[in-house]
Amino acid sequence: EARYAVFGHPIAHSLSPRIHAAFARQAGIALQYTAIDAPPGQFPDILAAFATGGGRGGNVTMPLKEQAYALSATLTPRARAVGAVNTLTWRDGQWHGDNTDGAGLVRDLTGRHALDLRGRRALLVGAGGAARGVAAALLDAGVLELAVVNRTPARADALVDSLGQPGRAYSRYWDDLSNQGDFELIVNATSAARGTGAGAFTAPMTLVNSRTLAVDINYGEAAIPFLAWARAAGCLHVVDGLGMLVEQAAEAFELWHGVRPDTSPVYDELRAEQV
């Protein structure tokens, strides 16, 4: 039986094993998919042992996506563009890296939520690894322009530079957000509310107009501050990252097993458990 796993640190609360098990039941495929805790210093050894023990595919989450990129013998263009890998496939004695996060987000928004991203002025909050995947996917999905704002401005500048679309993608300062007009799409890709003791999310309400879609790529507790702000600011649509999680898993499942799962029942089940 082929073995699959999600690697992260911490990993205990990952929903990925449940999601992949549900997809496998749907497809009538027998597979083993576990969660493997991998402290960053041990990830290369743990991944090698996994392959030796029959591991054929891995999902990778925080804080290992950049390492997974470095450990990949080949990379898809989208993984290369993002500089991070969330999906590893074992083939010909090597790990091959892909990144399905951005595609998962766009599929959730345009499919499940039936929202058109094209032509929207977009604001991306955050410039870490997760934000990089989101930025490239939003540009591919046809947003009109993409402003990036980050606590550390130099990282926003670096992200925008790497996108290579000057004029369309640009960085802005937090303190200058009230002069940037309004946006039809605002995405929170920071990790500010992960972990404990997160404060409120604050930003000018002038960022929002009558059509604004607000998205947090986090879900559960970690999405509460931004989504509370988005509701208070009057955003028309407010979406958390649960659908993105299920869709990026579906992309990986299709890559490994050649079958595209029906994500709706899995999403509905997880949604019913959310606070």
Ligand code: ATR
């Ligand atoms: P990830 O892989 O989740 O993107 P990361 O690469 O460490 O993790 O990036 C975390 C992002 O959340 C960054 O944009 C970070 O801002 P900085 O670049 O200034 O560090 C942002 N972030 C984390 N904690 C934050 C906080 N308390 N307030 C604002 N932004 C925060």
